[in-house]
Amino acid sequence: MSEIQTTEKSYRYVIGAVCFGIQAVGIGIFVSYGVFFSSLHEEFGWSRTIISGASSLAFFLIGFFAIFVGRLNDKVGPRKLMIVTSCFVGLGFLLMSRLQTTWQLYLFYGIAVGIGLSSIDVISLSTTTRWFVRNRGMVTGMVKVGTGAGQLIVPLIASLLITNYGWRTAYVVIGITGMISLALLGWFLRRDPGQMVVSAVDKKGVPIKNQEDDDKSLSLGQAIHTIQFWILCIVNFSVVFCLLIVLVHIVPFARDLHISSAKAAGVISTIGGVSMVGRFATGIFIDRFDSRKATILCFILLISTLLWLQITNNLWMIYVFAAFYGLAHGGFFTAISPIVAEYFGIRSHGVLFGLIVFSGCLGGSVGPILAGYIFDTTGGYSPAFWLSTLVALTGLGFIIFLKPVKKIENLSQI
Numbered sequence: 327m328s329e330i331q332t333t334e335k336s337y338r339y340v341i342g343a344v345c346f347g348i349q350a351v352g353i354g355i356f357v358s359y360g361v362f363f364s365s366l367h368e369e370f371g372w373s374r375t376i377i378s379g380a381s382s383l384a385f386f387l388i389g390f391f392a393i394f395v396g397r398l399n400d401k402v403g404p405r406k407l408m409i410v411t412s413c414f415v416g417l418g419f420l421l422m423s424r425l426q427t428t429w430q431l432y433l434f435y436g437i438a439v440g441i442g443l444s445s446i447d448v449i450s451l452s453t454t455t456r457w458f459v460r461n462r463g464m465v466t467g468m469v470k471v472g473t474g475a476g477q478l479i480v481p482l483i484a485s486l487l488i489t490n491y492g493w494r495t496a497y498v499v500i501g502i503t504g505m506i507s508l509a510l511l512g513w514f515l516r517r518d519p520g521q522m523v524v525s526a527v528d529k530k531g532v533p534i535k536n537q538e539d540d541d542k543s544l545s546l547g548q549a550i551h552t553i554q555f556w557i558l559c560i561v562n563f564s565v566v567f568c569l570l571i572v573l574v575h576i577v578p579f580a581r582d583l584h585i586s587s588a589k590a591a592g593v594i595s596t597i598g599g600v601s602m603v604g605r606f607a608t609g610i611f612i613d614r615f616d617s618r619k620a621t622i623l624c625f626i627l628l629i630s631t632l633l634w635l636q637i638t639n640n641l642w643m644i645y646v647f648a649a650f651y652g653l654a655h656g657g658f659f660t661a662i663s664p665i666v667a668e669y670f671g672i673r674s675h676g677v678l679f680g681l682i683v684f685s686g687c688l689g690g691s692v693g694p695i696l697a698g699y700i701f702d703t704t705g706g707y708s709p710a711f712w713l714s715t716l717v718a719l720t721g722l723g724f725i726i727f728l729k730p731v732k733k734i735e736n737l738s739q740i
Contacts, residue, residue, distance in 0.1 A: 354476025389687020419501025467609015477598020543671025
């Protein structure tokens with residue numbers, strides 16, 4: 327029995343490291359799109375609405391297919407899903423290196439890459455939630471630090487590749503490297519300790535009930551009939567609407583301030599680097615308090631930084647924005663998976679998380695293309711940033727009044 331317990335405990339660290347890597351590679355690949363923005367505009371003369379539209383389509387499909395990935399993850403496990411979806415990422419990036427027309431942009435990046443990246447959050451965070459009961463917030467925060475690492479490293483690599491070899495070669499290198507990395511990481515995934523034929527026991531040797539079997543967990547049907555589920559959908563829509571506007575448009579915004587392409591790419595990397603602190607700190611905060619309070623604090627910080635962006639007009643001001651915004655950015659994405667477990671349990675965590683991710687992806691698909699349209703029609707980003715502030719205030723209002731689901735309000739203590 328002790329050997330089984332040791333095997334489970336040691337493999338938890340493998341799961342944590344693998345999920346960290348998946349976050350770093352997958353999210354790093356996605357946020358690097360902003361670095362290619364200027365190259366695509368200069369090469370083809372496309373408007374920012376058209377270019378950001380491909381990112382919006384990809385983000386919509388990330389959310390849409392996350393529902394199905396979550397359902398399959400609950401039933402068959404994550405390993406095969408990660409390997410299959412990694413092939414879509416690689417294919418999409420390789421095809422982007424041959425890009426010539428707008429329909430190819432939307433097919434290669436919007437559809438292929440969107441489908442490929444749909445597994446990143448659902449698989450890594452749902453798997454983490456299943457493997458870790460105690461200190462779930464802290465471990466989720468550590469896994470989401472991988473996202474920050476990816477945001478820090480991949481855009482810089484993309485910028486260097488574009489500068490030295492051109493944007494087409496950059497797509498080839500990132501696509502092949504990303505596909506192989508995600509497939510190899512996926513090979514080590516297991517859905518939960520049960521797939522290794524182990525049983526969790528506490529320090530006193532008493533078996534810990536799998537929350538999946540606990541009568542305080544809600545089924546999919548029960549959860550979607552609660553007001554809390556729909557509030558979380560609205561909140562996540564608001565969050566990702568705002569965050570994706572920043573991720574997609576902050577580099578073009580910086581370039582409009584006559585900041586060099588390398589320093590503009592550094593803004594994304596700064597956000598990624600600081601977000602690592604935000605993710606880890608938020609995870610610890612969640613374990614001591616709860617995900618709702620963490621989300622409220624992140625909204626307050628986000629709104630403050632969006633207001634600061636309205637007066638930003640030089641390099642140091644945009645880096646100040648990136649530093650404080652990065653804390654909020656990291657915190658939001660750390661809180662999503664634990665808050666689903668806190669309010670609904672983990673019986674159907676994968677699909678519920680996928681649905682809430684989809685609501686966020688709806689916001690993320692609308693936000694960037696709307697911001698691009700606003701820029702094309704007004705010649706500036708200020709109205710888009712005011713709109714983002716209003717949406718953030720709406721999300722804050724909803725999360726403030728979110729109450730626990732009575733049936734499982736004490737779930738986090740089990």
